[in-house]
Amino acid sequence: MTNSLFDKIWDSHCVDTNRSGRSVLYIDRHIIHEVTSAQAFEGLRMAQRMPWRKGSILATPDHQVPTTGREQGINAIHDPIARLQVTTLDENCSEYGILKFGLEDNRQGIVHVVGPEQGATLPGMTIVCGDSHTSTHGAFAALAQGIGTSEVEHVLATQCLSQKKPQSMRIQIDDELPQGSTAKDLILYIIGQLGMAGANGHVIEYAGKAIRQLSMEGRMTVCNMSIEMGARAGLVAFDETTETYLRGRPFAPQGPLLQQALEHWQTLHSDKDAIFDQDIRLSARDVAPHVTWGTSPDQVVPITGRVPDPEALSDTVQQAEYQRAQKYMGLSTGTPLIGIPIDRVFVGSCTNGRIEDIRSVANLLAGKTIAANIKEAIVVPGSGLVKAQAEQEGLHTIIKAAGVEWRAPGCSMCNAMNPDHLEPEERCASTSNRNFEGRQGQGGRTHLVSPVMAAAAAIAGHLVDARTVSEV
């Protein structure tokens, strides 16, 4: 029998399937943060239940944490309600004996950056987290799903999810990404092709030459945004790149256990004749740097493009959406993306807050200064360890010399729950994953781009094709 990678992981974690086709799926790793776990622990307590396997859980606060003043610890959080949420996570973790990287811990960071860098994310695992971008971990050939708070409680209490097996989809990307285009451009392009609901109910496996050539960081960027097409998860098969990344990580197996694990991990790919409910083939050859013009990630064009004409669409619901998005973004049909003035620049998030992202930003910024009209440009590393690594490489010096702020790790302006946010009508070049209305601040206007495109926008003061901004 031939199986897809998804089939293999699903089947090996299926505890039971009932008559209506719903399965009890065993969960290997549970990652929690401050925003979606408090009510789950409260529910657990009220029902007088205990966590089924507390050793499977990793906790870190990320959404609410400030990116400045961190030496003050919890006092750096001025909003009392936000502070209560972070201390509630602390209390729940100490009450149940759950591993937590707190505010003062160098390993603290965004859940989806921390899991992989600790080796807490391993191939073949089932992983859940009360956050939709859990799909990030799929880069490691793990079935990683975002869940709601009730499901967080469900996994705490039972170590399982109750769900119907999703459908499968393969997106095969042939050829190589052109020079100057990144994993972020690739996934923005894919989202543009499939649309916001294009993968609803599906687990996507990304395959093909362009994916194989990506680093683990790049693969995480791609898997991260699977949810932007409604996918349940994104997956990439295990290979040497995966193995090299994992070797020596704190929670990754070592010695004889590693040998045993490797034997299993090497089976984590789709068999040659595996069948997918949907099989899509695209080429990376023509993927230029991409930028969103609207208020959903699929409203995206190459940087050399223009704001599209709603009238050109046949679907009236979509037409109305385009009109609404243009209005919110303060843009009109035909405006070239290049040249749109930018107020703020944000580099960070679970999409693009890893060391490779910061390297590419420093590389472009080196020896240059940000434009006078930029009110603020910030680089927020995805974790304390990413920050330390970048500083060891001297990247922060280059970044600061360009006039860009070097901040402490967290989600920051990705969803602006901490103090970093846009003011109404401010326009931002952002490396995050969602450009929804108000996401980065009420009335704020977000253009999603890659790290190097964000850095180029900071230098130019407007959206620009990074390929035309010379690197030193």
Add this chain to the structure above:
Amino acid sequence: MEKFLRHQGQVVPLNRANIDTDTIMPKQYLKCINKYGYGDWVFDNWRYLDPGDVNIPTSKRRTNPEFELNSAKYKGATLLLAQKNFGCGSSREHAVWGLRDYGIKVIICPEFPDIFHNNCFANGLLAIELKQEEVDHMFYLAESDNGLMATIDLNTQQVQMNHKTIKFKIDESLRQNLLNGYDNISVTLQQSEKIKAFEHRYFKHRPWLNVDLG
């Protein structure tokens, strides 16, 4: 959980696709640690003309007369009708808590994203997928001068309107849970022995995963 058998109510139409959970419940309300009390903030940015947060009483804010939920016509509506992909984006269950606390019992749209769909059922909210033309027909009626009253029967899986009945289909396990008011955790815990046996076998084959982080 409360049982759901049958519900009759007015339909409020939100004729937009891809309404995301950031829109349904903006981030400033995600700081709370309770599970109830989000009703005043649902669709906050659309519902009010001035910005808000947890500390600003909604009674002090001007409402947006152009937003459907604020119009006298749809006051008290308990059935929400939307276009494709309602509830996409963030997994925040606060979006569902907000809709529930506002009084919404049923959401109808052509296609739901998975996490939101699961969150609805976990909170006793019935999320029904209908065909695009059926949804369009309901929009037509709900937006007409008379508006639309509908009855949802979970037992027969029917939407009943004046002269028309539409069939729908809900995953059988989820349907049984709602009809009987079961909570998902108790249902899964009935399988405790199976889960333990699974773990035992599983860790024997995958000893490298039998590691406690904490």
